[in-house]
Amino acid sequence: xxxxxxxHWIVVIAVVLLLFGRGKISELMGxxxxxxxxxxxxMTEDEAAKADAAADPKTINHAADAAKPVDxxxxxxTAEKSST
Numbered sequence: 001x002x003x004x005x006x007x008h009w010i011v012v013i014a015v016v017l018l019l020f021g022r023g024k025i026s027e028l029m030g031x032x033x034x035x036x037x038x039x040x041x042x043m044t045e046d047e048a049a050k051a052d053a054a055a056d057p058k059t060i061n062h063a064a065d066a067a068k069p070v071d072x073x074x075x076x077x078t079a080e081k082s083s084t
Contacts, residue, residue, distance in 0.1 A: 017025075
């Protein structure tokens, strides 16, 4: 009584097939497969984006900023307006 025999499994499968039918189960499996494919595609696109970001790092040229004298009297907003 504690374990399920083969007859129990046959009855359970028959009930599931009667409730859902062959078409609904195959549609469900197709939807699951499409979801897995979309997930894998998203993961590969994410890895490709990370690889592109790592291949083109942003650099800051501190020497160019150090060569430009800063006037402490002018506010930063007016200094930027005059440089553009």
